[in-house]
Amino acid sequence: MDSFKAFRIHSPAGGDDARVETISLNDLSEGEVVIRGEYSSINYKDALAGTGAGRILRSYPLVGGVDIAGTVAESADPRFSTGDRVVVCGCGLSETRDGGFAQFARVPADAVNLLPAELDTRTAMGIGTAGFTAALAIHRMEHNGQHPGLGPIAVNGATGGVGSLAVDMFSGLGYEVTAMTSKATAQDYLQGLGASQVMNLKTTDFGQRPLEKAVWGGAVDSLGGDILGWLTRTVRPGGNIASIGLAAGVELKTTVMPFILRGVNLLGINSVDVAPAERAEVWARIASDLRPRHLDAIATREVSLAELPAQLPAYIEGTVTGRTIVCLQ
Template sequence: MTAPIDFRAFRIHNDAAGYRGGIETMNTEALSAGEVLVKVAYSSVNYKDALAGTGKGKILRQYPLNGGIDAAGVVVASTDPHFKEGDNVLCTGSGLSETRDGGYGEYIRLASSWTIHLPQGLSLRESMILGTAGFTAALGLLRMQDNHQKPALGPIAVTGASGGVGMLAIDIFSRAGYEVHAISGKAAEFDMLRDLGASECIDRHQLTFSSKPMDSARFGGAFDNVGGAMLAGLLPLIVPYGNIANCGNAGGIAFDSTVMPFIIRGVSLLGIASAGTARDQRDQVWQHLASDWKPRHLDRIATREVTLEQLPDVFDRMLAGDSFGRTLVRVGNV
């Protein structure tokens, strides 16, 4: 490996002095172990990053660590022959900012087993506009299609549609040939959601669900960021053999439903756990994101670009519900 390098990072501590995160200078020798040393160009801000950076969620399993569950950059050195100096690479999830240093540092050391060569068709910047959010949306589509979801079954409801995951899901599912109905509590953003590919926008505040265990089928399937009552309300509205892919719990971790949609219509509820996705599926998803599922409006979805120093303000705004689209983090020049 190369000689030790000093660099800046947004590092999170939890010790006798309390929980805190901020910019520090550290050395590459202090980074988590791994075969691939990367100079980071971009990261992104996900809800999980805001929880980790503020301590309002139990995300990190050890301390101190650099924040950021996403990273993209250029290989500086590698002990794995599959990665060479100058290769463009990315990594999402895979323990970043949980059990190992994440992407909020000018350098990161990655395990080669979770490092992805940047697919042809994506730039480093585009890969981090996508990041965990885009990967999660595309993984949801992959799992739904593996379970026989087809455009002919009807429109896909996307909940939490004005968030980063939801906006990318609209673009990805519509690019893949699906009609998309966006559900959001931010009616002022409906024009934007239509521009991304939603054929119909539904105001969450005006949406009412029946108390019946089964109701008239309205959606071919759903990509759900919300959980809770939203998930319970959607289940009776899915057509026979449609799928709901759930990846979030903004509306709560519990939901009250019945088995009727499952045993009468054959509806499937699919869990989307992006952080630990198997390598073969991970590669497959990124190839889709660089080609036939690549969102057409990435620059519009990236509504903000910030530096490491600006992260605390971004975290606070995101946790307060004052965020829209994706926030890109410019980490370094490569």
């Protein structure tokens, strides 16, 4: 524990200012729990922070990585004991405090979840923030009345981390899923995860009217921009849209018509600031009814900390399919 490897980001420029180096526990943000990291994973936000394509960190330097799973090395909080298998997703990792791309992390006890017995640390990071966010979206949508009878669920950015896991989890629950992608070659992959239909977003006409034909029972949106606007105009009465990401844009152009005439619900999903009790509920569902059935097809890549930086640009280019696990030891 005296010294260990970490991927540290030194400035908003990313690039050469983000690199693997040797640090010690004293270099890390304060916290009651020290975790010996076994695995982390790459999320879009990590690519924004590590390449400098987006400003994620609030102070510098910080260790990158919004996720970590491992075992407790020491804890000043009685809820955790040495050797407990734990997971941390979001909670300010690689934003306001040092993150998970390191062999050790030091975090506040409130950020830590015990891993359900059914999940090992590698599986937890195959799922990671992307899968936690997909599961949180499903959890919140269902609390707000979503059910398979409302109609098919539209999932965009479908070959990405959130998208792939949302397709897998929703179809596992018995929903019909339409996967939306910009990749022409993704049909077999997405049908293999459980999608009933695959739509190519590059050839989709989004129309202009305030209300288009209502086809979707609900939607999971990782993209924002015109595509999210179109979803508001095409979701059926009472359906829910989980707004998760901004991979295609931060703007949302729509009217109030879908909301006041169809009762469409736009649910904002923020996986970073979830109360500990709800986080535990969502992890318990990930280990049971939401457990991805095709994780081996989704999380196909495993890289070391040294190999991590070279992986990041492809996320910004939108060319990645599925998830990448980072082996920390």
